[in-house]
Amino acid sequence: MSKHALHLEGIGKKYRLRQKSTSLLGRLNPSKNEDWFWALRNIDLSLEEGKVLGVVGPNGAGKSTLLKVLSRITYPSEGRFTANGRMSSLLEVGTGFHPELSGYDNIFLNGSILGMTKTEIKASLDEIIEFSGVEQFIHMPVKHYSSGMKVRLAFSVAAHLTAEILLIDEVLAVGDASFQRKCLERMEDVSRHQGRTILFVSHNMRAVNDLCTDAIYVDKGSLVKSGTPEEITNFYNRSLEKKSIEIDLKDRKDREGSGAFRLESMRFTHEDGSPISELRSGQPAYLEIEYSGDKPPSALNFRLSIGRENDGFIAALSNHLSGANLSNLPASGKVRCALDKVPLMTGKYVVNARLTEQNIIADDVKRALVFEVLEGDYFGSGDLFSTQRTGVYIDQSWELI
Amino acid sequence: MPDRITVVDSKAPLAKGSFSNIRKYRELLISLAVRDFRVRFVQTRLGYIWAIVQPLVLVFILTFVFGKMLNVDTGGIEYPLFALSGQILWSYFSFAAVQGGQSLVQSQHMIRKIWFPRVVLPLSKSAVGLMDLGIGLLLLLVGVVVMGIGFTMNSVWILVAILLTWIAGTGISLWTSALSIRFRDVQHALPYIVQFLFFLTPVAYPTGILSRALPEGLAWMSYLNPMAGIIDLSRFGLFNSELSIEHLAISIGVAITLLISGWIYFHSVERNMADTL
Numbered sequence: 001m002s003k004h005a006l007h008l009e010g011i012g013k014k015y016r017l018r019q020k021s022t023s024l025l026g027r028l029n030p031s032k033n034e035d036w037f038w039a040l041r042n043i044d045l046s047l048e049e050g051k052v053l054g055v056v057g058p059n060g061a062g063k064s065t066l067l068k069v070l071s072r073i074t075y076p077s078e079g080r081f082t083a084n085g086r087m088s089s090l091l092e093v094g095t096g097f098h099p100e101l102s103g104y105d106n107i108f109l110n111g112s113i114l115g116m117t118k119t120e121i122k123a124s125l126d127e128i129i130e131f132s133g134v135e136q137f138i139h140m141p142v143k144h145y146s147s148g149m150k151v152r153l154a155f156s157v158a159a160h161l162t163a164e165i166l167l168i169d170e171v172l173a174v175g176d177a178s179f180q181r182k183c184l185e186r187m188e189d190v191s192r193h194q195g196r197t198i199l200f201v202s203h204n205m206r207a208v209n210d211l212c213t214d215a216i217y218v219d220k221g222s223l224v225k226s227g228t229p230e231e232i233t234n235f236y237n238r239s240l241e242k243k244s245i246e247i248d249l250k251d252r253k254d255r256e257g258s259g260a261f262r263l264e265s266m267r268f269t270h271e272d273g274s275p276i277s278e279l280r281s282g283q284p285a286y287l288e289i290e291y292s293g294d295k296p297p298s299a300l301n302f303r304l305s306i307g308r309e310n311d312g313f314i315a316a317l318s319n320h321l322s323g324a325n326l327s328n329l330p331a332s333g334k335v336r337c338a339l340d341k342v343p344l345m346t347g348k349y350v351v352n353a354r355l356t357e358q359n360i361i362a363d364d365v366k367r368a369l370v371f372e373v374l375e376g377d378y379f380g381s382g383d384l385f386s387t388q389r390t391g392v393y394i395d396q397s398w399e400l401i
Numbered sequence: 402m403p404d405r406i407t408v409v410d411s412k413a414p415l416a417k418g419s420f421s422n423i424r425k426y427r428e429l430l431i432s433l434a435v436r437d438f439r440v441r442f443v444q445t446r447l448g449y450i451w452a453i454v455q456p457l458v459l460v461f462i463l464t465f466v467f468g469k470m471l472n473v474d475t476g477g478i479e480y481p482l483f484a485l486s487g488q489i490l491w492s493y494f495s496f497a498a499v500q501g502g503q504s505l506v507q508s509q510h511m512i513r514k515i516w517f518p519r520v521v522l523p524l525s526k527s528a529v530g531l532m533d534l535g536i537g538l539l540l541l542l543v544g545v546v547v548m549g550i551g552f553t554m555n556s557v558w559i560l561v562a563i564l565l566t567w568i569a570g571t572g573i574s575l576w577t578s579a580l581s582i583r584f585r586d587v588q589h590a591l592p593y594i595v596q597f598l599f600f601l602t603p604v605a606y607p608t609g610i611l612s613r614a615l616p617e618g619l620a621w622m623s624y625l626n627p628m629a630g631i632i633d634l635s636r637f638g639l640f641n642s643e644l645s646i647e648h649l650a651i652s653i654g655v656a657i658t659l660l661i662s663g664w665i666y667f668h669s670v671e672r673n674m675a676d677t678l
Binding site: 015069073076082086087089092109112113114115117118141164 | 514
């Protein structure tokens with residue numbers, strides 16, 4: 001039996017909802033009842049050595065609190081845990097980077113903040129510099145780096161951590177796509193070949209599926225379900241779906257933005273405005289969007305990202321993108337986007353919707369719409385190509401030259 | 402690897418293993434100190450020369466004001482040397498107290514994102530100050546030789562005085578850094594208090610002036626300021642000036658009490674620092 005790298009018994013963390021006032025006036029008349037909020041409660045968990053555990057759950061579920069407790073940034077209010085091996089946490093890359101120091105000096109500084117010894121840093125120094133891809137600028141102060149370069153350097157240091165247990169919080173959500181991939185590969189490498197134990201908090205279901213050996217679903221501070229990454233990511237998607245189906249768009253609370261304008265509803269309709277029950281590739285369709293606000297907007301932009309179920313971006317719809325300014329819009333109303341031929345291949349799609357006014361985000365709702373596209377003959381050629389893949393059809397013509 | 406087991410228990414007593422943690426994190430302490438030292442003179446023309454210029458200019462001003470204008474009696478010691486001997490200890494003390502006191506709030510970003518023994522932050526400030534102290538000490542020794550005072554066995558007391566300065570400065574910084582997490586007021590008050598304390602400390606004038614200004618029988622009170630006794634000790638070491646053992650004992654007692662109580666208070670609030678900041 002392999003031994004446990006991490007063992008949690010009844011871990012809980014409570015926070016005071018209303019911070020006790022630290023000003024003198026506030027202290028003179030203290031509120032009688034203090035409200036406590038359990039960000040985490042009764043978490044029991046064992047993680048064997050060499051396992052990679054994905055922690056998923058909705059925003060505010062307690063994932064980050066769990067990570068903070070395990071990385072000892074904050075102390076648990078109840079319960080105990082044991083970690084068998086050196087532990088490092090990555091809640092952020094580049095902690096402690098100093099802009100005036102060179103990249104080279106920052107490697108040592110950041111490394112020692114992350115708990116590496118000087119000898120260890122020296123041993124992997126060349127690798128770190130090479131991995132970062134900023135060799136040329138390594139003796140330049142970091143303040144002259146682009147933000148991308150900074151992130152790459154910071155991640156390189158993190159990727160060479162020597163700890164046996166790594167606690168990682170969505171740090172992969174930074175950097176450009178190719179560097180992200182490199183980091184994911186490096187992480188896979190680390191866990192598979194060096195027998196390290198990783199706890200990985202993420203919203204990226206593909207990463208969880210790709211990287212993790214186990215997964216747990218956390219909600220409202222409790223461990224709701226544990227299982228294989230596939231089970232858990234499906235569970236996660238279903239719970240999100242349930243949320244977006246059961247709750248009308250206008251009642252959704254998990255939105256961001258200034259709130260000056262809100263998305264009220266979204267649906268596909270026929271030209272006459274009646275709802276489409278079955279959306280098929282190649283057919284005409286209208287995406288109808290209802291919005292509301294207090295005063296007539298100026299430069300309102302609807303930005304819709306259409307993507308695959310788990311993640312991944314496929315196509316964008318935006319009135320500004322298409323050149324439509326939609327001037328003289330009323331404070332509240334309906335607009336629609338006409339698609340002559342639905343270009344999506346068979347499958348299930350999600351729409352993340354964002355409303356901006358003069359480039360300021362007014363409303364932002366993830367999974368504002370989930371829809372399915374059924375088989376259809378986009379080109380009218382009778383050939384339906386591969387039917388079970390999500391993607392888009394591109395208008396094309398072929399000729400002999 | 403049984404040597405690397407971490408156990409975190411909500412019911413564990415406070416401050417367990419804080420000393421061994423600091424040993425493990427001494428490299429971080431050094432890295433932070435080196436960072437602060439290097440960053441300080443970035444983009445200056447004079448660079449590290451500033452570290453020498455600063456104490457010299459200060460001594461020059463003290464010499465002009467107290468030596469020439471007020472004509473303070475130093476008991477026959479060249480005034481610049483007299484001032485320097487107090488100044489280097491005082492500078493170290495105020496640096497450790499003020500910089501160390503602000504260290505946690507200043508690095509709150511780090512505290513929220515990663516674990517390390519928090520005490521490393523104020524301690525690293527005490528370490529940065531040592532570099533200035535070293536430069537000052539060198540200037541002082543050069544002065545002693547140039548003035549033909551020479552060294553005796555007593556000169557070793559200057560090292561003891563430095564150690565005591567570290568104790569006093571670090572003790573205050575532990576208290577103030579931990580307190581300023583809850584009460585940022587401390588951050589605003591501290592530089593002023595240290596500045597006021599300068600005038601009540603025999604840096605620019607000999608200790609007798611201060612004692613004589615106080616009512617009969619209350620002279621000992623000025624030694625509740627630990628730096629008073631400590632600077633007396635360093636001057637006793639270098640110039641064989643007058644030294645009252647009783648008064649020195651009061652200063653040492655205060656310094657050590659500050660360090661121990663500061664250490665205990667710091668560790669009693671350490672667990673919740675990330676939540677309170």
